[in-house]
Amino acid sequence: MSVLVVGASGAVGGLVVAGLLERGERVRATSRDPRKLSLPDEVDVLRADLNDPASFAPAAEGVDRVFLYADLDDPDPLIARLVRSGVKHVVLLSSASVTYPGAESDFNGSRFLRIERAVEASGLDHTFLRPGGFASNAARWSWSVKGRSAVPLPYPDAVQVPIHEADIADVAVVALTGDALLNAKPVLTGPERLTLREQVATIGSVIGRLVSVIEQTEAESAAMLSQFVPEVWVRQIITDWREAVGATPEVSDEYTRITGRPSRTFRTWVTDNADLFR
Ligand SMILES: NC(=O)c1ccc[n+]([C@@H]2O[C@H](COP(=O)([O-])OP(=O)(O)OC[C@H]3O[C@@H](n4cnc5c(N)ncnc54)[C@H](OP(=O)(O)O)[C@@H]3O)[C@@H](O)[C@H]2O)c1
Structure with missing residues (x-):
């Protein structure tokens, strides 16, 4: 089975691809415009848009773990698509803003909470990475x-x-390559x-x-x-x-706890x- 990295052109997503390859994982990567990706030949590259769940029919085929950005309008059709494709574990790049008081009504907190809740409700295994400011x-x-x-x-x-995007990617790679962060929601800071x-x-x-x-x-x-x-x-x-x-x-020690570094x-x-x- 492969790991699917959605948003491989992103700062975090690109580093997640690199970290997975280092660990010998089979990686599939997507972008809304795959022409802008420059990845090693061993990476299977496809086009997919989080706001167009049908585009994940080919992209999620044969994949059991997915790294996902939270930049989407309606999470339910996408998540249903992932479940139908046999995905078992979603690692979502969320935000520490979901933990702040008033997150429910805050513009920033609420948009991440909506996606987190949809993933939780699906019953999929999940890891919510909750970084503070980058x-x-x-x-x-x-x-x-x-x-x-x-x-x-x-x-x-x-x-x-401020947190280095490579720290977020490291934790994503741990989550995608073992059970240590199943259903965990680490808050990550510098x-x-x-x-x-x-x-x-x-x-x-x-x-x-x-x-x-x-x-x-x-x-x-x-x-x-x-x-x-x-x-x-x-x-x-x-x-x-x-x-x-x-x-x-808050200064979180989750990165060190998870990676030992x-x-x-x-x-x-x-x-x-x-x-x-x-
Ligand atoms: N900046 C902060 O302080 C902060 C704090 C907490 C959380 N965050 C969150 O972290 C993320 C930014 O991370 P980053 O710096 O790695 O981002 P980035 O370098 O700007 O890349 C964003 C990635 O998201 C993908 N993407 C966006 N919309 C998409 C869609 N509709 N379908 C598929 N892919 C889509 C893009 O893929 P393509 O364009 O290739 O399709 C791109 O690879 C954002 O979600 C942000 O809200 C940021």
Whole structure:
């Protein structure tokens, strides 16, 4: 049987494919546009769209485990399709936002909860990976670091625990290759609390150049962010920053418990992606 990785073009999905191949697994990978995938010949590549369950008739054939992004509108037809195809275990890239107070009514928490609940209701074995904010969110700063050696921010003292996408992929690979995480819902974070200001300073330190923070208003920040992300996300990001000023978000040790290794630091993420900022 193969493992199906849906969204192999994604930062996490691509690393899940690589981790499974390292473990000698037979891998099938999908994208809505497979032409953009560049994977070893041994990977079986197919087109599939989470919002078009019929596209999973060929993609899920002969597959017993699936890695899934939660970016879909109606989970039930897709999950029914996976069950009919004989899939046994779904590993879903969810979000820590499902654990926050008010998740049911929150835009971000509720969209992941809906998918988690549909998977649970199906009776499929499942693992819900619940990461907090990604270190890769800092990639949005690349142009201002490159152009101005400065990052405009409305709430530079917002505290986060940024996680390297490779840590999420490592846990996904553990979940997909054994029973250790059957029906588990690990909350995953990076190893340390960092303000946005400290993250900007880390980027400067890694690229060997002073990078400063320019304080901006929420309106200025919204105008800037809307060049990169949809409006609904702009509001969510700014609200999250505002609420994270002076906060002490949870630092999870689940990554180490599951893999036996220390979590990758934000500095490691910046080092791995330094060309974004040079
Ligand atoms: N950024 C954060 O702080 C944060 C925190 C918690 C959770 N998350 C969640 O983590 C995910 C982002 O992870 P990432 O950085 O690895 O993403 P990414 O690099 O942006 O890749 C997203 C992947 O999702 C796939 N995808 C999206 N819609 C799809 C659809 N309709 N059908 C099939 N595949 C679809 C894409 O595949 P194709 O385009 O190739 O089809 C792509 O491979 C999102 O779901 C996000 O909500 C993010």
